[in-house]
Amino acid sequence: MADEFTNQYLEWIREGLAQPGKTQIGLAHHLGIAHPQITQLLKGRRNLKVHEIPKIAEYLDRPLPNSEVKQVVPAMTIGRVAGIVEAGAFREVDEFDQSEPVEIALPRDELFPNARQLVFDVAGDSMNDLRPLPIFPGSRLVGIAYEDVEHLVELRSGMIVVVQRERDGGHFREWSVKQLELFTDRAEFHPRSTNPKHKPIVVRRDHEADEGVRVAVIALVRRVMNEMPGF
Secondary structure, X not given: OOHHHHHHHHHHHHHHHOOOOOOHHHHHHHHOXXXXXXXXXXXXXXXXXXXXXXXXXXXXXXXXXXXXXXXXXXXXXXXXXXXEEOOOOOEXXXXXXXXXXXXXXXXXXXXXXXXXXXXXXXXXXOOOOOOOOOOOOOOEEEEEEHHHHOOOOOXXXXXXXXXXXXXXXXXXXXXXXXXEEEOOOEEEEEOOOOOOOOOOEEEEOOOEOHHHOEEEEEXXXXXXXOOXXXX
């Protein structure tokens, strides 16, 4: 971005954050980044990324600074590599992680072009018997953020989802990929595995699983990618 372009947008962000109820912390949460990254951005020490601009406008509830700029929906978009999905692996949540997220270019989702795309690397064999196409360790999942589309998409049995389980007050988190089965009084998230150690996660309508572990769908899986070995 040219300096003039960047400065125009930084001033627009500063003015937006001066509005009642708008904060750097709130903006960081909306973008899914650490708060210090907003501080660095406003000081000119971090680049403003083009794909962040519509999300910033959404949070600030302000039009773009140059109303004459035409917004073109590109064929490609950016997906954030969120982390590893592995059944049974609870990892400690680092609330102070300031590292830049890893991002990759992806085709824009045809059904949900405005939804964020999240990327997960698969570990373990909890979905190696999924039909008709298994998901093997080393695969990379491309999903859409469920919170972006939950007003548009009703969860249905058979969907492949990334489910998050939190314990110890949210200090430890497990991400795993499962197949959803819905019943009148509960939701069941099933592994599809040849390994009998993997068990379904059963969630009653109060959204609490066994032992008070909090469970939520965070992404709907749309594609599975595999890199060929030898390169």
